[in-house]
Amino acid sequence: MVFYRGHLLICGGTGCVSSGCKDVIIAFQEELRKKKLDEEIKIVETGCHGFCEKGPLVIVYPEGVMYCRVEVKDVQEIVGEHLMKGRPVSRLFFTEPLSLDKVPKYQEIDFYRKQQRIALRNCGYIDPENFNEYLARGGYAALEKMLSEMTPEEVTNAVKAAGLRGRGGGGFSTGTKWEFCAKAAGTKKYIICNADEGDPGAFMDRSLLEGDPHNILEGMMIAAYAIGANEGYLYIRAEYPLAIKRIQTAISQAEELGLLGKNILGSNFSLTLKIKEGAGAFVCGEETALIASIEGERGIPRSRPPFPAVKGLFGKPTVINNVETLANVPQIILYGADKFAAVGTERSKGTKVFALTGKLRNTGLVEVPMGITMREIIYEIGGGTFEGKKFKAVQIGGPSGGCLPENKLDLPIDYDSLIQAGAMMGSGGLVVMDDESCIVDVARYFLSFTRSESCGKCTPCREGTMRLLEILERICAGQGVPGDIAKMEKLAYSIKASALCGLGQTAPNPILSTLLHFRHEYEAHINDKKCPAGVCQALFYYRIDDHTCVGCTVCAKICPVGAISGERKQAHQLDMVKCIKCGVCVERCPFHAIVKE
Amino acid sequence: MNKLLTMEDLRALRKDALGEMTARQTCDIQVIVGMGTCGIAAGAREVVTELLKELQRRNIKNVSVTKTGCIGMCEREVLLDVVRPNEDRVTYGRVVPRDVSRIVGEHIVNGRVVEGLVVGRITS
Structure with a gap:
């Protein structure tokens, strides 16, 4: 084993790949070889750090210095100055948006600093394709x-x-779900990891x-052991090719080492895991639709009960857990429930x-x-809204969730408080809106999403989502009539009460x-x-002010339809x-x- | 890779794996080498290479090796600092590759400062 003096962590998550990290990695490899540092510094391609906006991110250890938006042209300077001479390149440091300090x-x-990483503790810190790194982190x-x-x-x-x-x-209790399944009759049981993440803007599962x-x-192995399953599926949407590849690599490694298969680590416990690629229907995130999809049927939900914990995949008791839920499980077992x-x-x-x-x-x-306030997330972690723009609302929970106004910012966030406030935890998408966002337009956007899904x-x-969307489109087009609001409310409550699955039952939430x-x-x-x-196009118009216009002709030249x-x-x-x-x-x-105007 | 048949196999593999990750933590003992233009000209690269080889030979894992720029005493380069927890920061001057094993063996492992090479100390 070569003793490396330092590690150069380059983010290889989907966000950073699309902002060009692959070229940066190649450039670093070449530059290190040229400077003969390749036996001194090791390049590690990690998973996502979560700060995709500033990507590609490069972190140099042992110092822990982070560089943002690193391009190929910066590589020479980083290697020459920092790795060679020990002088970090301050130009590429992160700048705090409020104080403008370089950190x-x-x-x-x-x-x-304000985060507490349990589920994400290894993301961005280890090479996801290197089994030993996970192991070294207590894996x-x-x-x-x-x-x-x-x-x-136990x-x-x-x-x-x-x-x-x-x-x-x-937000159903995971332990209770496992208990139901463990107690269900039958010897053949299944564990499924639900990675059909589809909420617009949410990407924690990926x-x-x-x-x-x-x-x-590891989370799935623990769940399988608890419920008595020896077979499991990971249902991952096909739009996540990198996630599928990494999971496939991990399964192969685990099989090779005997961590999956028969009599794991000499015990009586056996488990095989398979990947099932989803074709990208939002409704397949609903557990009964997901089961139908794995069985090879059309991905549509069925009524519950019977719940999957009693009668699920191929008619056998099945537990379906979300990716983030499973990510928390090994920590609970290792360090205890308390x-x-x-x-x-x-x-x-x-x-x-x-x-x-x-x-x-x-x-x-x-x-x-949990229990942190929305204000802390938005202002202390998120750095607040842009200069001169006023906070208006935050949309939480994607198409199943709702919007919270400024006076709800100090509400401690948990499953129950959000439902009381008329929103929902959902999968955890948070979309912040300022005074340039139209609330009716946002509701229309989410309804058009649920309608098509x-x-x-x-x-x-x-029918209900279609009619709701029609009313919203009419309102946005300036053709709303008095009574529309009451009509929408009535329809929304009936959909909530009568739809078959979670998708339908929560679809009216953005409106309500x-x-x-x-x-x-x-x-x-x-x-x-x-x-x-000033978002809904039919409800405003432009006017040229005679007194301010000097006749420079810029607008007349740029207008694509020759209206000026x-x-x-x-x-x-x-x-x-x-x-x-x-x-x-x-x-x-x-x-x-x-x-x- | 060999199959892990028992818990002991897993534990043994984890112990090996830990060594690969030490460069990602700041360790108790730090060695800082001056790598300004002056340092490089005086042969700091060779000193670092020798240092890494020496640490590997002795299988020492709890040392971070970092570099720094010119600190102004160019005439005494290569400058090499050793920082041990709760002890003085010791600066060695005019270090050449053959001094490295002595510094590692005496100071880093056993905590005895190699007095002949010292050019300065900063009290902790």
Whole structure:
């Protein structure tokens, strides 16, 4: 084994791959070889760090210095200055958005400092394709402990005592689910990992699969042992090719080492795991639809009960757990239920990973303890909204969730408090909106998503989401009529009460929660025919101000439809019949003479 | 890779694996080598290479080796600092590759400063 002085961690997650990390890796390899440092510094390609916006990320150990947005042209300087001469390149440090301080150390950046990483603890720190690195971080120690000293009941009880709840959205107690399945009649049982992540903007499951695949496998082994399963599936959507590849590599490694297969580590416990690629239907994240899909049927849900824990895959008792849920399991077994339960609120234990996006300065994947307030996430980790923009709402939980206004920012977040506030944990997508986002438009967007993803089996969801969307589209087009709101509310409640599966039952949530907190915006659209945020195209128009326009002709040249005319050095005119409201003229006018009304 | 048949196999493999990860932590003992232009010209590269070889030969894992720029005493390069927890930071000057094994053996392993090479100390 060669003794490396330092490790150069380059993020190889999907986000950083698309911003060019592969070229950066090649450039580093060449440059290190050229400077003869290749036997001194080791290059490690890691999984996602969660800070994709600043990628490609490069971290130099043992110093722990992080470089952001590293390009091929920066490689020579990093190698020459930092790795060779020990002078870090401050130009590429992360800049705190508020204080404008340059922060060299990974651990000292606000974005990471305020997080508490349990599920994500290895993501970005280890090479996901190197089994030894997972092992060195305490990997498979939980498996070892479980097989040598715990019975299946003890495992289930530990998970139950830890208070772990399903991270995929529903928030059902994981231990209770395992208990149901363990007690169900029959000897053949299945464990399934639900990695059919489909909420717009959420990518924590992908990061976990890509960045720490063995952790998920270990979680599945523990679950399988607890319920008495000897066969399992990972249902991963085909749009995650890197995740599938890394999981496949991890399964092969585990099989080769005998951690999967018959009589694992000399015990009586046997398990085989297979990957099933999903074809990308959102509804297949619903457990009965997912089971149908694995069985080779069309991915549509069926009514429950019987619950999968009693009658699931191929008619056998089955446990389906979300990726993030399973990622927490090895830690509970290894360090005990009490340690896990020490974090979080009374009824929601542990941490939750959120995908932070939208109109704020730092976006990415953050893992925080339950009970943290939305304000802390948005302002302390996320760095707040952009200069001069006012926070308006935060959308939580994707198409099943809702919007929370500013006065709910200090609410401690857990499963129950969010439901009380009219939203839902969902899979943990957080989209921040400022005063340039239209609430009605956001509700319309999510409804159009659920409508197109509705499987069509039950009428309330198939027809109901269609009708809701039609009303919303009419409101956005300025053709709303009084009574629309009441009609939507009535329809929304009937869908909630009568739809077959979770997708339909939660589909009206974006409308109901926005009606609860932002009813005035709907009223402005319907009664005054105004869109307060200036997003709905039919509800505003542009005008050139005669007094400010100097006739520079920039707008007339740039207009793609020729709607602007006028003499040089004379105020121009805008023909609203031709105008398509693309807004290009507003952006380009040097005198701010074009106003939106 | 061999199949892991028992718990002991797994534990043994984990112990080996731990060694591969030490470069990712800041260790108790730090060795810092001056790698300004002056240091490189005086042969700091060779000293670092020798140091890494020596650490590998002795299978020492709890030492981080880092580099730093010029600290102004160019005439005494190669400068090599050893920091042990709760002890003075000792700077050695005019280090050549053949001094390395002595510094590693005496100071890093046994905690005895190699007085003949010392050019400065910073009290902890």
